[in-house]
Amino acid sequence: MTEHAVVIAGGGPTGLMLAGELALAGVDVAIVERRASQELVGSRAGGLHARTLEILDQRGIADRFLAEGQVAQTAGFAQIRLDISDFPTRHPYGLGLWQNHIERILAGWVDELAVPIHRSREVTGFAQDDTGVSVELSDGSSLRAQYLVGCDGGRSTIRKVAGIEFPGWDATTSSLIAEVEMAEEPELGIHRTPLGVHAFGKEEYEIRDGKVVFGSGGLVRVMVPEPHVGASREPTLRDLSEALVAACGTDYGVHSPRWISRFTDMARQAATYRKGRVLLAGDAAHVHSPVGGQGLNTGVQDAVNLGWKLAQVVERTSPESLLDTYHAERHPVAARVLRNSMAQVALLRPDDRTDALRETMTELLGMDEPRRRFAAMMSGLDIHYDLGEGHPLLGRRMPDLDLATADGPLRVFTLLHDARPVLLDFGAHGGLDVTPWSDRVRSVDAEYAGTWELPAIGAVAAPTAVLIRPDGYVAWVGDGTDLGLDDALTTWFGPPAAA
Ligand SMILES: Cc1cc2nc3c(=O)[nH]c(=O)nc-3n(C[C@H](O)[C@H](O)[C@H](O)COP(=O)(O)OP(=O)(O)OC[C@H]3O[C@@H](n4cnc5c(N)ncnc54)[C@H](O)[C@@H]3O)c2cc1C
Numbered sequence: 166m167t168e169h170a171v172v173i174a175g176g177g178p179t180g181l182m183l184a185g186e187l188a189l190a191g192v193d194v195a196i197v198e199r200r201a202s203q204e205l206v207g208s209r210a211g212g213l214h215a216r217t218l219e220i221l222d223q224r225g226i227a228d229r230f231l232a233e234g235q236v237a238q239t240a241g242f243a244q245i246r247l248d249i250s251d252f253p254t255r256h257p258y259g260l261g262l263w264q265n266h267i268e269r270i271l272a273g274w275v276d277e278l279a280v281p282i283h284r285s286r287e288v289t290g291f292a293q294d295d296t297g298v299s300v301e302l303s304d305g306s307s308l309r310a311q312y313l314v315g316c317d318g319g320r321s322t323i324r325k326v327a328g329i330e331f332p333g334w335d336a337t338t339s340s341l342i343a344e345v346e347m348a349e350e351p352e353l354g355i356h357r358t359p360l361g362v363h364a365f366g367k368e369e370y371e372i373r374d375g376k377v378v379f380g381s382g383g384l385v386r387v388m389v390p391e392p393h394v395g396a397s398r399e400p401t402l403r404d405l406s407e408a409l410v411a412a413c414g415t416d417y418g419v420h421s422p423r424w425i426s427r428f429t430d431m432a433r434q435a436a437t438y439r440k441g442r443v444l445l446a447g448d449a450a451h452v453h454s455p456v457g458g459q460g461l462n463t464g465v466q467d468a469v470n471l472g473w474k475l476a477q478v479v480e481r482t483s484p485e486s487l488l489d490t491y492h493a494e495r496h497p498v499a500a501r502v503l504r505n506s507m508a509q510v511a512l513l514r515p516d517d518r519t520d521a522l523r524e525t526m527t528e529l530l531g532m533d534e535p536r537r538r539f540a541a542m543m544s545g546l547d548i549h550y551d552l553g554e555g556h557p558l559l560g561r562r563m564p565d566l567d568l569a570t571a572d573g574p575l576r577v578f579t580l581l582h583d584a585r586p587v588l589l590d591f592g593a594h595g596g597l598d599v600t601p602w603s604d605r606v607r608s609v610d611a612e613y614a615g616t617w618e619l620p621a622i623g624a625v626a627a628p629t630a631v632l633i634r635p636d637g638y639v640a641w642v643g644d645g646t647d648l649g650l651d652d653a654l655t656t657w658f659g660p661p662a663a664a
Contacts (some may be wrong), residue, residue, distance in 0.1 A: 179447025186472025348418025
């Protein structure tokens with residue numbers, strides 16, 4: 166039986182990101198993926214929000230995505246645009262990039278990190294004991310791991326076999342999406358009718374002056390509401406044609422579909438993200454309507470929260486209890502995504518009263534403070550892990566400041582490329598002693614003369630030091646003393662090495 170420290174079921178965006186994080190930390194990790202290649206049928210996610218771009222920037226790979234996508238103001242609430250161009254981040258925008266490209270670029274990175282991917286195989290079951298997990302594969306073989314992570318999507322086998330509840334709300338809306346040929350070209354763009362929202366577009370597009378300009382020729386991408394919710398079989402061309410006729414009065418001579426798929430607004434979340442040696446991340450842990458474009462982003466950020474913690478537990482520098490902070494921090498984040506996506510679905514209902522409510526919300530979100538709050542939520546820039554009372558930076562994302570160091574100018578995110586913790590000391594040089602953790606924590610003396618500003622919060626007092634976790638969140642803030650530093654180092658990076 167082949168052994169790995171960690172086996173990841175599912176090599177979608179979440180599984181790939183987690184594999185990269187674990188490999189960076191030197192952990193022996195392997196992915197088991199049902200698909201024969203990274204090719205993706207269907208369009209799914211349309212891009213990345215600002216915080217995900219920052220996360221990728223923390224690993225030095227954001228440019229790979231930026232080079233292929235369309236930078237634009239993509240944050241929105243129930244299709245009400247929210248401009249983040251004034252936000253204090255190096256990426257005050259979103260990136261339009263289809264999921265197949267996102268996955269291809271992530272898979273390229275994971276390949277460079279030499280993570281083995283067992284393709285064309287499914288995880289069919291597992292059994293965990295005190296020392297590890299035996300993972301059964303569909304080809305009859307099995308793997309042994311210390312930990313198994315289910316990144317296997319909304320219908321997660323791992324979640325089901327683990328017996329983890331998936332409570333939530335059944336679907337109230339259902340839509341078909343497809344890529345097709347049409348005898349007549351429909352009017353491209355988003356349309357609202359009494360039946361709901363439908364849209365036509367093309368795979369190729371550019372964003373010019375904030376407007377989407379579709380490529381000419383090629384297949385048409387369709388999204389159209391279905392008249393009934395709860396279909397139990399795969400959608401057909403006939404279903405698509407009927408839905409188009411109901412919404413538009415014509416099916417535009419639809420034919421030759423490349424693919425047809427369905428999504429709903431079902432909203433469910435795993436009751437626990439961990440059961441012993443089995444963890445869940447991404448769609449396996451939470452599903453909801455795609456409105457607002459948060460699913461893939463949340464999954465990738467789950468992976469970045471879990472990766473370094475799992476690595477430290479596997480390496481035995483931290484106790485297993487560190488893994489419980491993964492659920493404690495990430496469950497509330499996805500619970501909020503479920504809540505806001507349900508609110509958005511409600512605001513998109515096609516009736517006059519909801520239209521009036523949407524107009525009211527549009528007015529409200531046109532005001533500066535509500536706009537900043539909602540935009541920070543939708544872009545993921547306001548995420549705040551509850552690490553107790555203290556400076557506003559505590560538990561929030563570390564800004565990517567331009568530092569002056571003994572080695573010259575340096576961006577904070579550059580210090581995070583290798584996914585290791587960093588102590589930035591802005592005070593009296595050499596004042597903070599992390600010697601007992603020097604095998605794990607990098608200490609950098611730095612100067613920063615600018616203001617400290619957080620999205621949606623504004624200016625905050627300049628700290629004298631910050632302890633930054635590998636995921637880019639602040640674990641401790643100094644105010645001129647080292648009060649609490651040893652505790653924070655022990656909590657997050659394990660007990661001090663014996664002298
Ligand atoms: C129409 C639509 C539009 C969307 N738009 C957006 C958007 O704009 N922004 C956004 O952030 N999100 C969006 N999403 C959501 C996004 O697609 C998902 O949240 C994202 O794909 C989740 O990634 P994942 O890796 O967790 O799961 P998946 O992408 O579902 O990956 C799971 C992987 O596991 C594999 N697998 C499954 N079972 C097994 C098994 N037993 N063994 C081995 N492998 C297995 C699958 O083949 C797959 O590769 C959209 C979704 C839809 C449907």
